[in-house]
Amino acid sequence: MDEDLRERVERAAEKHALLNAVKYDSDADVGAIMGPLMGENPDFRPHGDEIPGVVGGVVARVNDLPPAEKRERLEELAPDELAEIEAEGEKTDHDLPDLPNVDAYDSVRMRAAPNPNGPWHIGHARMPAVIGTYKQRYDGSFVVRFDDTDPETKRPDLAAYDAILDDIEYLGFEPDEVLLASDRLETYYDHARDLIDAGGAYTCSCGAEDFSDMKNAAEACPHRDKDRETVREEFTAMVDGAYDAGEMVLRVRTDINHKNPALRDWVAFRMIDTPHPRPEADAYRCWPMLDFQSGVDDHLTGVTHIIRGIDLQDSAKRQRFVYDYFGWEYPEVVHWGHVQVDAYDVRLSTSALKAKIDAGGLDGWDDPRAPTLASLRRRGVRGEAVVEALAALGTSTSNVDLAMSSVYAANRDLVDDDADRYFLVRDGERFEVDGGPDAGHPPLHPDHEDRGERTIPVDGGVVLEPEDVPDQGDRVWLKGCACVRRDGDRLAVTDDDIEVVRSGDADVIHWAPAEGTVPVRMRTPDGDVHGVAEPDFAATAIGDVVQFERIGFVRVDDHADDGSVVYWAHP
Template sequence: MDQELRERIEREAERHALMNAVKHESDADVGAIMGPLMGENPDFRPHGGDIPEIAAPVAARVNDLAPEDRRDRLADLAPEFLEELEAEDEADEHVLPDLPNAAEYDEIRMRCAPNPNGPWHLGHARMPAVIGTYKDRYDGSMLCRFDDTDPETKRPDLDAYDAILEAIEYLGFEADEVVRASDRVETYYDHARELIDRGGAYTCTCPGETFSELKNSGEACPHREKSVEESMDEFEEMVAGEYNAGEIVLRVRTDITHKNPALRDWVAFRMVDRPHPREEAAEYRCWPMLDFQSGVDDHLTGVTHIIRGIDLQDSAKRQRFLYEYFGWEYPEVIHWGHVQIDAYDVKMSTSRIKKLIEDGELDGWDDPRAPTIASVRRRGIRGDALTAAMIELGTSTSDVDLAMSTVYAKNREKIDDGADRYFLVRGGERVGLSGEGPAVAEPPRHPDHEERGTREIPVGDAVFVEPEDVPSEGERVWLKGLGCVRYSDGGFVFTGDDIDAVREEGVDVIHWVPVEESAPVRLRTMDGDVEGRVEPEFGETDVDEMVQFERIGFARVDSVAQRSKDRSSGDTPRDEHAEDESVAYFAHP
């Protein structure tokens, strides 16, 4: 290697080492800079074995610099790199604003508080996406607290606990701590007792309708002036399960004449007759309402910032009464609007989706027609693509719309490079093929990666094409990867034309599969299942692999027919006359 080339390598290595160090606010990593270094300088590749040895001492010199000196040096050597980093920082700040008063806290701690009454629909993804992003930005922590203290109206689904944790992981994050509120009932009882003792709560046996009338007129119920001792005794009877549902509640004493009736002496505990589905919590009958349970837990678990829907503003106001009684400081609160998602006919509601599954109208939570995290995951949409789309919605108090096309665009950027191409013909029409043409077609596995080679598709004397691709009598089409044919008397005949027929004469390019060697496949889509035939090498794909069906779109391989595997390995199929069906889930165009 001559000295001039070596000096060039050192200069480029320094630029990329500085970029790596400044971007990640840490020491430069030699392994991490090799990819961009070689990618931007193809003439370095013949010397690939020597470059790490040259780059390592350069990176060491960069790592000896103070952080501010690294940034100054990068500005001198590669100002375009620094501009790129600053643009990324500005974009991040624009999408998600800084958390209020963040500098006043030793650690930013936020909570994701799902009700585990079912697996998550797509709207649920917004909370962990935003909280996880803030956690990374501030080097904070994220608590996942299951608010499962309603065994009746929002009854927990035992499978949902793990499903929700898996969804958080799929989105690219991990909870630093996991808490189940149903494990903490005794803690809530202790705080209720303390609240009663402080004069902040009383037991009430008014029928709901009676109390509502009194509350709306700004009048106190007769139980409001009970002694602490009497309320404490009745609360202990609630804890012991001596009342039935609807017979008694514990109320937080607020302002019975407050201008907002919703804040007047709100319910903290009530009786529930139906046992909790978790065995560990099945004995309890006296359960806290969400505003009490959540308010206590936010303080005890050290939550500094809460994000909640704009429709829950009254919850914060109710809980502030609680915090005043205990002398606690209320966390910072961000209220945001609802998110609406297009492209689905099914309403984005846990109860609605559950009902459709129970009625057999959906196959399950991962049915491609369901607006759920399980569904998009099975379709092959990456969690970080969904997270990126959710982050762009920001934290506005206005309702926001998320177009699935945005999610698809972000996912396409992440999967396109790795997705090999295949032909899939939907509802294929058989067309004979004659004339002089190749016996085997060899289209590329990926148009941007010649090194991956080609697929081999045996042609035979007939092909399947999609019905709408069959041309009019006498017209030509180009069978992709094969050649130009003319449609005549119900069949295709090779014409011998070269690719100029497409480039200069506008002949349409269509995809196809051979009749004899193709295999059946079922493509599951948001509009229902589609049956088709796929080229033989598809049988060599692996489950979970992302592919692109040319002229159709990207899909995730869900299962591969055994007969295809047998054929590809040269073995005899188990049943010569039976064809198993491969299954793929359509992701997006």
């Protein structure tokens, strides 16, 4: 790399390192700035193998500056970007628009209505994150209603009920009421009978294809004009389990000429032969469709505002027919687009995740490669960070993308101050060290001197990551220890002070002793990584979130005689 290009790389790297450090009030991270740096400077890409080495030196110099100096320097180099960072720091939950017609209600009441067919992935968390935030804004309430009235195609998982409630607690919310739709069959039957008496429903034994043809042609079903007594008798037979699946349904009488065929005489109840997995519900065979069950429950539980996907607009239209028969006021509705999540190869689908687990492609719901809340929790990501990132997406009807970097940034703000620092070396190369101290003493946390220092022995040699090994005759700074120069397969301590780093003549690197280290298996979304940590790491507690310097934050998962296991959280 020629000198001109090197100077340009250093200038650009300094700006991005400062942006990263100031934005997150932490040390800059080489990995976090490489993407923006290369994206802004495409002409750097042919030199991709050399760039990280230059950037590493710049990052080390930036990290050595006091916070006030970092901000002052960034104001010189990029005042507009600094202003944007400071403006972002003042943002609140106002990314969420006000709910419509709030003043028309005594209090706001919302609902989360999960299908308990498995633990939640990240996309599921959007609903409780948003309605929980609205609950706090309006001093309202919300109900969790498990929509578990399909024991066949969306068969409930008995473990999922508690798992989902645990996920809501993880996100920082507590529902005001918890209901199971499968406990409420008699309530739905009572309302079906009332609907029949109001002339709003009829029993139908048409085959599915035959009815579809009639519906699409706007032709009335021959059963549409049955007398109410016959309809009641046949519905009672449905409830008693007298029909097999597909033999009889109860339809809501709507408008057979409606311009939208999907709204014409839709099914409210059908027969299902498969028993429900809950013992309390396994005797039932006549089950409500979601639009009927959900519509009735929203009214009975006092829901004032519903948030649902833009693809479910027809649900509100179907339910309004029932509401009109009963003379009920329909809740306010907010429709939003789907959320897509980057950084995962696994599709956001409970069924797809379960299939992958069953096939052995994932170790379980909390596998670090899984886009689940269980995985994030085990990795040390706090629920508050997930809520902040999801609420910031707002309620647009357009599809939105959730960048996991936004979750990670929010979590970094939450954990950085408490996370002690340690060194982890991967694929270490061993070197003897000549001269200098017997041990290095880096701080447990750079911002908290009162926490003390770690002790990392040097006299038995050190191990360095391959990319940090200096060329013959070159110097590096062993963080918390000393400057060393490579001499063959040895490192000789020099008399240089920290100015050698500030001048760019020596990169700051992490390291570990050659003996007495702690073997570590680091589980990451990209697979397991193995390395050795400094001896003091063994004193960490299970559940602690710490930072492996220059690598990222991790949650300590296990300590055993043969080593430790950590779950990678984020850079």
